[in-house]
Amino acid sequence: MKDVRIEEIIAALEEVVPLSWQEDFDNAGLLCGDKMAICSGVFVCFDVCDMAIEMAIKNKCNLIISHHPLVFRGLKKFTGNDNVTKTLLKALKNDIAVYAAHTNLDAAFSIGVNTTLAEKLGLKNVRPLHSDSRNEQGYFGIGGIGELEQETDYKDFLLNVKKSLNVNNIKFVEGEKQKIKTVAFCGGSGSEFVEKAIELNADCYLTGDIKYHQFLDCEGRILLADIGHFESESFIIDQLISLLSEKFCNFVRLFRSEIPNKVKDI
Secondary structure, three states: OOOEEEEHHHHHHHHHOOOOOOOOOOOOHHHHOOOOEEEEOOOOOOOOHHHHHHHHHOOOOOOEEEOOOOOOOOOOOOOOHHHHHHHHHHHHHHOOOOEOHHHHHHHOOOOHHHHHHHHHOOOEEEEEEEOOOOOOOOOOOOOEEEEEEEEEHHHHHHHHHHHHOOOOOOOOOOOOOEEEEEEEEEEEEEEHHHHHHHHOOEEEEEOOOHHHHHHHHHHOOHHHEEEEOOOOOOOHHHHHHHHHHHHHHHOOOEEEEEOOOOOOOO
16 A cells, blocks of 8 residues: 555645634644654544544554544643543554644534534525634534424424434423524534524524523523534544545545543433
């Protein structure tokens, strides 16, 4: 097989989801490792954890591509006494490069989190919920809003969401209407856009990480549903695999993570 350097894989990914699309608070990109190394395999996962490093080692992968960055905030100590530095040190010790495609992937049009979520929800006429009005090819924005084919009883809609996204539990409060058509959404943590969804006259807003008092504030105003952070984004692994397969399937071994959500239900 042809030798492919890690930097070539990164360049192909950033051609579709450039780092310039990430939010100011984010830390997407190459977090550690030698980009000039020949890639022995790519392990694609949602979160980088000790198990992900072990699976990369087992499958002889020296590149991990994740959605969530392993290092999100600044680090002052590298003692290995917490999960982040422990995992980072293990990656470095085993010569594994770690790369994250986060909010830049959220905002992408072709394979982005939010456009893919809209497709899974069966929405049409989808437009961004939040966009910085940049006019770049392939850029969509954060979150979205669209319409169902026809008005649907909200309970039937939520049951369909559970099925299509493999969600175990949905927390929600009822809105003004029993039937819904206009649905706003944001993959991951989108609690900051609740009022924006109401402002745009959405019948429903779906996202993750909703706080208790936000539910209380929205009761009778909009159907507010927390479908889970992991559940609203985990499908993005398949999108990354698809993109990498299209460009490198004949040259680089690709492995999809089967690591489940670390946050359990009982």
